Amino acid sequence: MKLTIWLVPFFLAIAPAAQIQAINNDVYTVQGVTAEREAVIRRQIQAMQPRVLPYRIRFVPHWQYLYAAKVYQLHVPTGMGSKMFTHLPTRSVFVDADRYDGQEWLGHWLAHELGHLATNSASEEDAERAALEYRKRLQKLRTSSAERKTLVGSR
Ligand SMILES: [Zn+2]
Numbered sequence: 248m249k250l251t252i253w254l255v256p257f258f259l260a261i262a263p264a265a266q267i268q269a270i271n272n273d274v275y276t277v278q279g280v281t282a283e284r285e286a287v288i289r290r291q292i293q294a295m296q297p298r299v300l301p302y303r304i305r306f307v308p309h310w311q312y313l314y315a316a317k318v319y320q321l322h323v324p325t326g327m328g329s330k331m332f333t334h335l336p337t338r339s340v341f342v343d344a345d346r347y348d349g350q351e352w353l354g355h356w357l358a359h360e361l362g363h364l365a366t367n368s369a370s371e372e373d374a375e376r377a378a379l380e381y382r383k384r385l386q387k388l389r390t391s392s393a394e395r396k397t398l399v400g401s402r
Contacts, residue, residue, distance in 0.1 A: 279306035279344060291354045294388035295381040297361040302338040304357075309345040316341070331356050333363045354385045 275292075277285045288304065307315065319334045330346040333339065340360045347353070362377030363369065 275301050276303045277306075278303060279342075287350055288353065288357070291350075291357060291385060291388070292361070295354075295358060295361060295384050297365055297381060298377075299338070299361070299364040299367070301333070301340045301361070301364060304340045304342065306342045306344040306347070309343055312341055312343040312345075331360050333360045335363065335367060335369065338364060351389075355382065358382045358385060 277288055280288070316332060321332055329343070331340060331342045358378040358381035359374050361381055362374035365377040366373040368374065
């Protein structure tokens with residue numbers, strides 16, 4: 248036990264930043280959501296094991312979402328396409344809170360944004376390619392929690 252305590256700060260001191268994040272999964276902040284929804288987000292991100300974590304995930308009302316997009320000079324299409332975007336230099340994921348449509352919706356699109364971060368690319372194709380693997384892992388999380396429910400229910 249003592250050895251472990253000693254080893255952790257030692258390892259943190261020599262590990263590059265990316266590895267520190269892999270160890271400490273809670274380094275990012277989630278803003279603008281209830282504690283319950285934040286827990287869901289953290290569970291989903293943990294299940295996806297993204298190569299690169301965001302620094303922050305911000306849920307904002309629609310008008311603020313559009314404003315943020317404008318500040319970051321992003322083109323946000325007015326149609327159905329836009330629910331979230333990632334500002335790569337600050338690794339910030341903005342979510343249009345008014346578009347929130349349940350956990351599955353959230354996981355699906357978070358995978359896309361994490362894809363942008365993993366590839367460090369603004370290209371939708373690159374993001375989707377990385378998102379495929381993340382969505383598979385999410386699917387596994389859903390399957391295992393469904394199984395747990397069945398077990399609890401049959402007791
Ligand atoms: Zn995208």
